Amino acid sequence: MLVLIAYDVNTENEAGKSRLRKVAKQCVNYGVRVQNSVFECIVDGAQCRMLKGKLQEIIDEEKDSIRIYYLNDKQKQKIECLGVKKGISVENTLIF
């Protein structure tokens, strides 16, 4: 399934900057960065739970925010891009 992960990590101090790096590093393992703080990941249920668990361990729940949008393949084609384009193309879907 296609999962969209968007995050806001509070980087007002060094600990926050470290959390930001760690969140990005985890997301890179599972998907493609389409914007500075937005990843599109193609994962199965187990991978998604694993990623979510890792992100939960990293973030400060009172300062940071992560939103996970569960899309589907059909939904994948309902994405419009204005300006600079990055990301997983429909033709190059990753197979796990």
Add this chain to the structure above:
Amino acid sequence: MLVLIAYDVNTENEAGKSRLRKVAKQCVNYGVRVQNSVFECIVDGAQCRMLKGKLQEIIDEEKDSIRIYYLNDKQKQKIECLGVKKGISVENTLIF
């Protein structure tokens, strides 16, 4: 319909900062800011086209990126939040 708008505006100069403010200002008119650069908007087709047109006018297509994800009401309920929560709740759906 529920539309997710995520943007990256290149703010390396004053013109970019101005574009960023303008993009955010437009999105505020149509939805709720759920993260620094992510809005959830409940719009009909005409409103969505209008917003998209305005954003296209504002951005620098070679430097900025806007991604529009067309979700639906069912999809709305497949959003998970970790940490700080903001946004449109299912119970308080805006009616236009």
